[in-house]
Amino acid sequence: MESFERARLDAYFARIAAQFTPVEQMASFLVTHLLPERPAFVRAVATMTRLTAVLPKPKSVDAAARREVEQTHPVDPLSRERFTDVDSALDYFESRAAGETVSLLDVGGYFAPTLADVHNGFTGRLMGVVEDTENGHRRYEDLEKLPCPVISVARSPLKDPEDFLVGQSVVFSTEAVMRDRGDILHGRPALVIGFGKLGSSIARLLHAKGVQVTVFDIDAVRRTQALSQGFAVARDREAALTGAGLVLCATGSVSLRGEDFSHLRNGAYVATVTSSEDELDLAGLPHVYTRTQVGDHVTRYQTTGHYFYLANGGNAVNFLHGASVGPFIFLVQAEILAAIRMLTGNDLPPGIHEVPAPDREAIAATWLSYFNR
Incomplete structure (x- = not known):
């Protein structure tokens, strides 16, 4: 990414973060495809939360992006097994964020299998989950009872271009x-x-x-x-x-x-x-x-x-x-940032939620001002 493109992307995310400033700053765990453009999104998440750990999807890790993220944040290995076993999941969360208020930013429903046990057994407070994919949406939807809010961007119109x-x-x-x-x-x-x-x-x-x-x-x-x-x-x-x-x-x-x-x-x-x-x-x-x-x-x-x-x-x-979809991916990433703000409002009941249409409209307008040139 050229330096001017990086500067424009950081400016875009700064604008989005300002629009959706959280009520309070939580700790967060971020599952993501660690692709070449992804460090800018990681930095944006870190401005809105205390980014406790980045968990890159195993088959989509760009080496240079990983090195860049590792300079400022822990990068931990991701596997379904880690969050399928209750003791393993709890041990991990306690090691990184014991006693803290936490949000989970997911891609593919990794946290779903033990979500209820983590919610009940964690020494901190689990505020909720933001899920990015249809596969993950279904994993949370299929749980017998959700213990906390799950904000899904998987079916958002902002995701259609991606x-x-x-x-x-x-x-x-x-x-x-x-x-x-x-x-x-x-x-x-x-x-x-x-x-x-x-x-x-x-x-x-x-x-x-x-x-x-x-x-x-x-x-x-x-x-x-x-x-x-x-x-x-x-x-x-x-x-x-x-x-x-x-x-x-x-x-x-x-x-x-x-x-x-x-x-x-x-x-x-x-x-x-x-x-x-x-x-x-x-x-x-x-x-x-x-x-x-x-x-x-x-x-x-x-x-x-x-x-x-x-x-x-x-x-x-x-x-x-590279799986590149150009700047359109930044629409969905902005919606994830808006969802973080929703979790900090402390008024969402357990269940599946989505970002309100006016927030999506604001994101689209901001995106157009930066990328429709």
Whole structure:
């Protein structure tokens, strides 16, 4: 990032932080993709909270960004196991913020499994969670009872540009990976599993490139949406897998289980929009499959009479090329800062909440003044 771009970004976040000054300053734990532009957002979080630790998503860490953040804040390893075990989660929070008022800034529902136990057992006070993704939104929504407010920006209209551009970047990276092996998109019928914001973006770009696209989604409403946009909609997932030369998984919650892989067409490519642990049940794949690295980012799975290719180990394929969505990501990050202010107001009941429309309007107006030039 050029120095003038960095200065403009810091000025933008300073303006946002001033607009949403918290009632009181809490400690915070920040889960994030530590991408090249992310230190500016980390600095913004640190102006609004006492940033206790940064927990970078394991498959999306830029080395230079990590070094920059480590100069001012602890950077701790992130794993689902740490926050699945109650004792492990409590020990971690106590080691970093014992007795403090805390907010959790999440990407993917990492804190969800032990949230109630942490809320009840922590020596400090857990004010709430801010969640960034649809996958994480569902993880919190599925809890039997939320012990604190969860502010989700996953379904915000300010996230629509990011979701659209992420879908475009997934297609770009998938095609790049295939071309590295001498393969191309054309001539391969594609199956898009999941027709949410990401899946619909992926399907539209594939169609624009002349690829035959079929959609599968368990949601009947989304199936009607796909049909209205001119896509074939699979009635039977097994049959759809058999006919697809490219499968793009965009559900956030296990698109393919172990038994599904055997239905893939020989030579089919599989790529995902999120981590393999969320999108693919690779552990359930029959042990008769052998794995061979056949390219920088392609693994061949083979057994007698059957083989398929997996891009980027099943993790988000677009992260191979930086996963950049340009300045549009700063809309969502600003909304996360607005959500922090909401948690400090101390008047939100337990449950799922969203940032009010007037705050989103203010964020959009500020963003336009800095980036629509």
